[in-house]
Amino acid sequence: MTQFPVKDGELLIGGISLSQLAARVGRTPFYAYDRQLLNQRIDALRAALPPQVKLHYAMKANPMPALVCHMASRVDGIDVASAGELKVALDAGANPREISFAGPGKTDAELRQAVAAGILINVESFREVPVLATVSQALGLPARVAVRVNPDFELKSSGMKMGGGPKQFGVDAEHVPELLGQIGAAGLAFEGFHLFAGSQNLKAESIVEAQQKSFALALKLAEFAPAPVRFLNLGGGFGIPYFPGEQCLDLGPIGSNLADIVGQAATKLPEAEIVIELGRYFVGEAGVYVCRILDRKVSREHTYLVADGGLHHHLSASGNFGQVIRKNYPVAIGNRMDATETESASLVGPLCTPLDLLADRMTLPKAGPGDLAVVFQSGAYGASASPQGFLGHPAVTEVLI
Numbered sequence: 213m214t215q216f217p218v219k220d221g222e223l224l225i226g227g228i229s230l231s232q233l234a235a236r237v238g239r240t241p242f243y244a245y246d247r248q249l250l251n252q253r254i255d256a257l258r259a260a261l262p263p264q265v266k267l268h269y270a271m272k273a274n275p276m277p278a279l280v281c282h283m284a285s286r287v288d289g290i291d292v293a294s295a296g297e298l299k300v301a302l303d304a305g306a307n308p309r310e311i312s313f314a315g316p317g318k319t320d321a322e323l324r325q326a327v328a329a330g331i332l333i334n335v336e337s338f339r340e341v342p343v344l345a346t347v348s349q350a351l352g353l354p355a356r357v358a359v360r361v362n363p364d365f366e367l368k369s370s371g372m373k374m375g376g377g378p379k380q381f382g383v384d385a386e387h388v389p390e391l392l393g394q395i396g397a398a399g400l401a402f403e404g405f406h407l408f409a410g411s412q413n414l415k416a417e418s419i420v421e422a423q424q425k426s427f428a429l430a431l432k433l434a435e436f437a438p439a440p441v442r443f444l445n446l447g448g449g450f451g452i453p454y455f456p457g458e459q460c461l462d463l464g465p466i467g468s469n470l471a472d473i474v475g476q477a478a479t480k481l482p483e484a485e486i487v488i489e490l491g492r493y494f495v496g497e498a499g500v501y502v503c504r505i506l507d508r509k510v511s512r513e514h515t516y517l518v519a520d521g522g523l524h525h526h527l528s529a530s531g532n533f534g535q536v537i538r539k540n541y542p543v544a545i546g547n548r549m550d551a552t553e554t555e556s557a558s559l560v561g562p563l564c565t566p567l568d569l570l571a572d573r574m575t576l577p578k579a580g581p582g583d584l585a586v587v588f589q590s591g592a593y594g595a596s597a598s599p600q601g602f603l604g605h606p607a608v609t610e611v612l613i
């Protein structure tokens with residue numbers, strides 16, 4: 213993976229050789245996230261997108277507190293999906309006015325915390341309106357709300373669809389006018405709309421199409437709004453390449469399209485700030501998962517490298533987090549980057565289940581106990597998206613370098 217250089221046969225993470233980093237961390241397995249790569253990604257987005265577009269970090273992709281803190285000081289807002297994430301975002305110093313809260317099952321207690329914090333709540337159900345009205349009255353603070361719309365279209369070629377058709381997310385577009393009426397009647401502070409159609413998309417033209425349709429839908433719905441639209445979150449869904457043959461997302465057409473939307477918004481929704489929210493795209497390529505090989509076994513001519521890490525820390529790489537057909541994440545032996553002798557081997561974890569597979573029959577440098585296996589593209593949906601309690605192994609360590 214080109215984002216991490218190699219020196220003297222060792223991968224460098226944040227400028228530190230992998231062996232030295234492992235010694236510094238003091239144990240394996242661990243995740244390491246590279247600050248410079250996070251910064252580069254933010255800079256690349258700012259360069260490609262119009263300056264008026266606000267960048268929000270959807271912290272469910274990686275909620276490590278130090279990383280959220282790093283992001284909070286560099287992006288324009290943080291999107292949270294629970295009161296637990298809200299606490300991390302507030303602790304990280306994010307401005308409450310620039311925090312938004314989405315989620316299909318917000319508890320009354322979470323809604324109360326959100327109103328008290330002064331953040332923007334993306335309303336996803338008629339049920340939330342009277343709860344927010346009661347809480348607003350009790351606290352003497354009007355709830356700031358946007359409506360999360362389940363659009364009447366889908367994000368084409370998306371890895372995970374989260375809008376269009378029947379969905380548990382948001383309110384179906386056709387019922388939004390009625391919801392807006394209730395929000396107005398309840399005296400909540402209406403601020404805008406949130407549309408999120410899907411995740412992990414590598415096709416710029418699909419993202420452009422979804423953003424155009426989202427903008428058109430928001431314009432229609434704005435006619436029913438009890439107050440001017442000040443905040444229009446057009447979602448994200450920007451993907452990163454994981455598997456052979458996948459190409460990086462081309463930001464060029466997305467930037468031009470957003471410039472066009474910003475131009476139209478200037479007259480049609482003059483008070484609106486255009487926001488996109490990204491998780492994986494900000495952090496995914498900046499992180500690696502590192503585990504140490506414990507054993508090398510040959511079973512009927514097939515080589516297994518048995519590592520101290522596996523699916524309990526990295527469910528996504530094992531293929532059990534939303535993959536339909538299992539494919540290998542990019543994997544390397546990080547302390548043998550110059551090796552010339554290779555073999556076909558499977559990298560497996562210590563769990564007593566055949567699902568604990570990090571690389572299936574991959575060509576890797578010949579490796580054995582003590583070597584460090586590295587899974588790239590691991591900065592998003594890693595530690596926090598894995599069943600760490602499964603089989604009772606120690607929890608993973610995370611470092612930001």
Ligand SMILES: *Cc1c(COP(=O)(O)O)cnc(C)c1O
Nearest residue numbers: 270273314408411412490491492
């Ligand atoms: C999961 C999620 C995101 C982040 O998605 P990525 O694919 O990681 O960019 C953004 N917004 C909402 C509402 C989400 O649920």
